[in-house]
Amino acid sequence: MVHRHCPGVSEYCGVTANVGSRDEHSPEEFGLAHFVEHTIFKGTHRRSDSYVINRMEQVGGELNAFTTKEETTVYAAMPAGNWRRATDLIAELVTESTFPAAKIDREREVIADEIDSYLDSPADSVFDLYDEMMFAGSPMAHNILGTKQSVQRISSEMCRDFLVSHFTADNMVFFYLGPEPAEKVFRTASGAFARVPATWARTPRVSPQCCAPECRRLSTANHQSHTVMGTTVGGLHSPDRFATALAVNILGGPGMNSRLNVSLRERRGLVYTVDASTALYDDFGLVTIYFGCDHDDVGRCTDLCRRELERLASDPLPLRSLAAHRRQFIGQATLGSDNKEQMAISTGRAILHHLPVPSAAHTAAALNALTPDDLRRAATVIAEAPLRTLSLL
DSSP states (O other), X not given: OEEEEOOSSXXXXXXXXXXXXXXXXXXXXXXXXXXXXXXXXXXXXXXXXXXXXXXXXXXXXXXXXXXXXXXXXXXXXXXXXXXXHHHHHHHHHHHHBOOOHHHHHHHHHHHHHHHHHHHTOHXXXXXXXXXXXXXXXXXXXXXXXXXXXXXXXXXXXXXXXXXXXXXXXXXXXXXXXXXXXXXXXXXXXXXXXXXXXXXXXXXXXXXXXXXXXXXXXXOOSOSSEEEEEEEEEOXXXXXXXXXXXXXXXXXXXXXXXXXXXXXXXXXXXXXXXXXXXXXXXXXXXXXXXXXXXXXXXXXXXXXXXXXXXXXXXXXXXXXXXXXXXXXXXXXXXXXXXXXXXXXXXXHHHHHHTTOOOOOHHHHHHHHHTOOHHHHHHHHHHHHHSOOEEEEEO
């Protein structure tokens, strides 16, 4: 369990389990973690689905869940003073959800619509297609949502087995952020989650073998091309993760002054959107660059992205410039930390993966310790790695 004291009129609590789509090892299971996230609210041994969906709404709160490649999270946001209600409800959901057949049959159509909606957005679906190419043959390759065919095969029994097998004491973290004292929260949560199984037999995760460097193009009916290029880096526990994060932020972060935005959009007008991002997993990370442009400009934009990456790796950054970039990144982190809901969720994820509790102060200290050599070394790792590129034309 983890508690963060935060005075105010709101509070947040939930559980994060160390299981996601990369733990689905056969095509019959694809989408199971996400399916459970959708259907965990369909009733328990003691409560109807109507009770579940209204329990937090009645006090102005929200009950929610989401799935990633590595985690499944169920949580609540509410006005302060309602944390016991939320804790008891979430504990009941992860220990007693029944997944009634009639309810989950209805939810299949909802998820099928979600899959179609995602496929209709090439700026989103290109990332899933990139994962399929990059990690072919690995559980990291398949879409978190699964396919319409796999979703049709998921049964109530599969959902219940998933819950019992993965929502165990050694595989999840309860988190709370709000004004209540830690002792009171821990005492109540310990009682509420007493029925959670202690351990489970994890199937070890295997780091994926990436595809050979390649540039693949897929023909579509889009008026614009969508391109993702990327490579693997160190993961959540890498000592270089902050240097990598700063390098990627300079290259293509959210600021209008990112090098890619200046080069591709401001100077040349080639793109509407271009950005770089880092996804960190337990055993590796993935740096990607995305841009959308006219079909005829894909090659030019790709070359410009490579040039900016190589420039970041080869040209020493003056101390004054480094200080400015660090100040910008720290400011972005400070703004992000003002979102209490995301801070609560990030805290649970950090403890789940045995990382320090995230904070703007911790991020600032790590970034201020970086030297120009640290930054150039991180950029060089990315620039010299074999880049894989996928374009939807």
